[in-house]
Amino acid sequence: MRWSEISIHTTNEAIEPISNILHEAGASGVVIEDPRELTKERIDKFGEIYQLDPEDYPDTGVLVKAYLSVNSFLAETVDGIKTAVSNLVAFDIDIGENKVEISEVNEEEWATAWKKYYNPVKISSTFTIVPTWEDYEPVSSDELIIELDPGMAFGTGTHPTTVMCIQALERTVKKGDRVIDVGTGSGVLSIAAALLEASHIRALDLDDVAVTAARQNIELNNVAEKITVSQGNLLNEQTEKAEVIVANILAEVILLFADDAFKLVEPGGTFITSGIIQAKKQLVKDKLTESGFSIEEVVTMEDWVAIIAKKPSESLRGS
Numbered sequence: 001m002r003w004s005e006i007s008i009h010t011t012n013e014a015i016e017p018i019s020n021i022l023h024e025a026g027a028s029g030v031v032i033e034d035p036r037e038l039t040k041e042r043i044d045k046f047g048e049i050y051q052l053d054p055e056d057y058p059d060t061g062v063l064v065k066a067y068l069s070v071n072s073f074l075a076e077t078v079d080g081i082k083t084a085v086s087n088l089v090a091f092d093i094d095i096g097e098n099k100v101e102i103s104e105v106n107e108e109e110w111a112t113a114w115k116k117y118y119n120p121v122k123i124s125s126t127f128t129i130v131p132t133w134e135d136y137e138p139v140s141s142d143e144l145i146i147e148l149d150p151g152m153a154f155g156t157g158t159h160p161t162t163v164m165c166i167q168a169l170e171r172t173v174k175k176g177d178r179v180i181d182v183g184t185g186s187g188v189l190s191i192a193a194a195l196l197e198a199s200h201i202r203a204l205d206l207d208d209v210a211v212t213a214a215r216q217n218i219e220l221n222n223v224a225e226k227i228t229v230s231q232g233n234l235l236n237e238q239t240e241k242a243e244v245i246v247a248n249i250l251a252e253v254i255l256l257f258a259d260d261a262f263k264l265v266e267p268g269g270t271f272i273t274s275g276i277i278q279a280k281k282q283l284v285k286d287k288l289t290e291s292g293f294s295i296e297e298v299v300t301m302e303d304w305v306a307i308i309a310k311k312p313s314e315s316l317r318g319s
């Protein structure tokens with residue numbers, strides 16, 4: 001089936017009635033592109049990462065977009081939508097510019113675009129992430145496979161911040177290490193650590209949806225005996241030490257528990273952090289240094305940063 005995208009440049013006030021008109025015209029799915037999304041405070045309680053492209057948003061007003069199947073009635077359907085939207089003025093609704101644009105959408109893009117993130121992805125020299133519903137034959141004998149079904153939890157394992165954390169774990173985790181994964185999400189970093197032969201991993205997340213998803217993915221990858229998943233706020237209430245702590249959380253959240261991470265990481269151990277945008281890099285580096293870590297490596301992928309910090313072997317600040 002071919003699809004057409006109808007995009008209506010309008011006002012906030014008109015979103016609701018225009019969405020109704022589009023639904024009644026048989027649209028499948030309505031998308032609102034509101035430029036206020038770009039400046040909204042995004043540090044929500046779960047610290048999920050959002051990446052929005054300003055190119056997708058108008059300077060003023062909002063875009064209401066919907067998808068209509070291309071059939072012989074499309075022209076009439078579009079005319080009907082245009083008339084119904086213009087008639088909203090009679091109900092005292094400000095419809096703004098009311099600029100209507102139609103463009104053809106390639107079916108791949110519309111119906112299956114999301115799937116491209118769910119193909120097997122080789123994310124490092126060792127690791128390939130494979131969605132649970134894909135059949136995948138390892139290409140080489142030393143390849144490590146993480147099977148993942150993120151469900152509602154962050155993420156598919158292919159976000160730049162996750163990739164940088166996995167690559168850092170690959171360089172850091174030694175056989176027998178203990179690891180703490182703060183903000184485990186889908187459990188992907190804990191699974192990676194288990195496959196790298198860590199002896200025990202403590203996976204923590206504030207969000208119970210993430211805790212459930214992590215448990216399922218950990219079972220699926222047959223590493224449950226090595227990983228304890230629990231609901232928890234950062235490192236509060238944690239007392240067991242680890243050679244490696246990894247946290248892919250927002251910069252502001254890392255600042256909150258850098259001191260706790262320093263206490264729980266063994267001398268000579270490593271704190272891997274990501275979820276940091278370029279603008280917050282220095283802030284996190286300064287905080288890690290103030291907590292007693294030395295910055296070992298700063299890695300960048302797209303607009304994101306990961307910082308790998310070490311606790312000195314002979315820490316003067318005590319352990």
Ligand SMILES: C[S@@+](CC[C@H](N)C(=O)[O-])C[C@H]1O[C@@H](n2cnc3c(N)ncnc32)[C@H](O)[C@@H]1O
Pocket residue numbers: 045046047048049153154155156157161162165182183184185186187188189204205206207210232233234248249253275
């Ligand atoms: C960006 S996701 C990272 C998920 C996964 N570790 C990865 O690398 O793909 C951040 C995760 O941190 C969790 N989180 C946010 N604030 C937290 C807190 N205060 N304590 C524990 N987990 C938290 C969120 O629920 C979310 O699952």
